[in-house]
Amino acid sequence: MNAEPATVPFAREDLEAFWMPFTANRHFKAKPRFLARSKGMHYWTPEGREILDGTAGLWCVNAGHGREEIADAVARQLRELDYAPPFQMGHPLAFELANELVKIAPRGLDHVFFTNSGSEAVDTALKIALAYHRVKGEAARTRLIGREKGYHGVGFGGISVGGMVNNRKFFGAMLPGVDHLPHTLDLQRNAFSRGLPAHGVEHADALERLVALHDASTIAAVIVEPVQGSVGVIPPPVGYLRRLRELCDRHGILLIFDEVITGFGRLGEPFAAQAFDVVPDMITCAKGLTNGCIPMGAVLVRKGIYDTFMTGPDAAIELFHGYTYSAHPTACAAGLATLDVYRREGLFERAKELAPWWEDVAHSKLKGLPHVVDVRNCGIIAGVEFAPVAGKPGARGFEVFLKCFERDVLVRASGDVIALSPPLIIEKPQVEKLFDTLAGAIRTLA
Numbered sequence: 540m541n542a543e544p545a546t547v548p549f550a551r552e553d554l555e556a557f558w559m560p561f562t563a564n565r566h567f568k569a570k571p572r573f574l575a576r577s578k579g580m581h582y583w584t585p586e587g588r589e590i591l592d593g594t595a596g597l598w599c600v601n602a603g604h605g606r607e608e609i610a611d612a613v614a615r616q617l618r619e620l621d622y623a624p625p626f627q628m629g630h631p632l633a634f635e636l637a638n639e640l641v642k643i644a645p646r647g648l649d650h651v652f653f654t655n656s657g658s659e660a661v662d663t664a665l666k667i668a669l670a671y672h673r674v675k676g677e678a679a680r681t682r683l684i685g686r687e688k689g690y691h692g693v694g695f696g697g698i699s700v701g702g703m704v705n706n707r708k709f710f711g712a713m714l715p716g717v718d719h720l721p722h723t724l725d726l727q728r729n730a731f732s733r734g735l736p737a738h739g740v741e742h743a744d745a746l747e748r749l750v751a752l753h754d755a756s757t758i759a760a761v762i763v764e765p766v767q768g769s770v771g772v773i774p775p776p777v778g779y780l781r782r783l784r785e786l787c788d789r790h791g792i793l794l795i796f797d798e799v800i801t802g803f804g805r806l807g808e809p810f811a812a813q814a815f816d817v818v819p820d821m822i823t824c825a826k827g828l829t830n831g832c833i834p835m836g837a838v839l840v841r842k843g844i845y846d847t848f849m850t851g852p853d854a855a856i857e858l859f860h861g862y863t864y865s866a867h868p869t870a871c872a873a874g875l876a877t878l879d880v881y882r883r884e885g886l887f888e889r890a891k892e893l894a895p896w897w898e899d900v901a902h903s904k905l906k907g908l909p910h911v912v913d914v915r916n917c918g919i920i921a922g923v924e925f926a927p928v929a930g931k932p933g934a935r936g937f938e939v940f941l942k943c944f945e946r947d948v949l950v951r952a953s954g955d956v957i958a959l960s961p962p963l964i965i966e967k968p969q970v971e972k973l974f975d976t977l978a979g980a981i982r983t984l985a
């Protein structure tokens with residue numbers, strides 16, 4: 540099936556100035572895909588095609604599109620207080636939102652540092668980890684440990700601890716003193732696992748080897764995504780995160796969960812830390828914090844870390860870090876209204892109830908289709924991996940993404956994996972449509 544030519548509201552040359560992020564610019568500009576409007580579970584193209592959103596935008600619109608409550612709160616806030624400097628000054632909503640976040644955070648994570656994105660949240664958490672050890676008198680703890688296949692945004696800190704080769708290889712030496720744990724993807728043992736894969740807890744023990752190699756006294760923090768998303772949906776092996784927690788505790792290393800995609804209900808709890816019952820020392824989050832409508836990120840920090848900084852002279856700045864738009868009033872208004880929607884509509888609980896059925900539908904509709912080598916799921920997330928076309932890694936994933944869009948469904952391709960992460964308001968018939976459309980697109984593959 541071929542989509543009709545898109546009605547693009549611009550001439551070809553007017554598409555030139557915008558250098559699109561993480562996009563094949565020339566391919567896109569030759570045959571653009573535009574989204575012009577959104578509401579609930581759908582986008583609309585400029586020509587009026589209704590597109591089912593299988594990705595919550597980019598893992599962020601957890602409460603669905605066009606929430607009036609959030610729009611009203613943002614509009615009111617813009618009129619009331621458009622901007623307030625966050626350094627040495629405060630405004631009420633920043634404190635209110637921090638308090639609300641602490642209420643839903645895992646026990647003990649009771650301080651919040653605001654940023655404007657997931658990438659900034661990651662770099663902030665890494666800097667807090669380094670500064671914490673230094674303030675504590677352990678200045679030699681400067682090493683940061685990430686993981687192969689990890690995605691932690693695009694700041695220099697994030698790409699250094701990240702493990703996706705294309706995000707790293709163009710950008711020089713990055714941060715010094717970084718090492719990586721092995722990834723946990725293991726198709727041979729774990730393909731078509733439902734929920735958490737049974738095999739791979741031993742990959743956490745690689746941290747012991749890094750400790751033996753570098754010595755614990757040089758290691759500041761380990762950062763992992765509880766469920767890896769951007770690389771193509773990799774749920775953690777059973778027991779893996781708990782083992783990492785134990786090893787970090789044993790060696791005085793901070794554990795950071797990057798919950799930029801897992802935060803705010805994706806796994807049926809406010810955070811993955813609660814879903815897996817493993818509490819890290821810091822959580823980075825963004826995206827669902829404002830339902831995607833205003834940029835905002837945050838780092839949730841354990842009390843003991845914050846307290847360590849609060850020891851010098853009262854009038855001294857404790858952490859030389861922050862952004863012009865940290866705790867921006869409109870973002871805070873959006874965040875408060877978003878948390879209110881999640882709470883009032885019980886969307887996290889809804890996700891938890893829906894998850895077993897989601898799992899059944901994913902596996903029953905996708906397993907056994909041509910080229911499909913794995914189906915993975917966790918919470919309201921699913922990934923389907925294809926055997927790559929010889930010599931063209933990623934081509935099959937991209938083709939499926941295009942074919943789904945032609946069939947009015949938005950999915951996300953990450954290499955040869957299609958990732959699904961719809962808004963948590965999705966109804967069962969829409970789940971069926973999502974997987975049926977994906978299955979139909981897969982069946983047409985050469």
Ligand SMILES: Cc1ncc(COP(=O)(O)O)c(C=O)c1O
Nearest residue numbers: 656657658690691692797799800
């Ligand atoms: C786990 C994780 N960390 C960090 C980021 C970066 O967030 P942002 O794009 O808001 O900078 C992402 C984005 O997808 C992510 O998935």
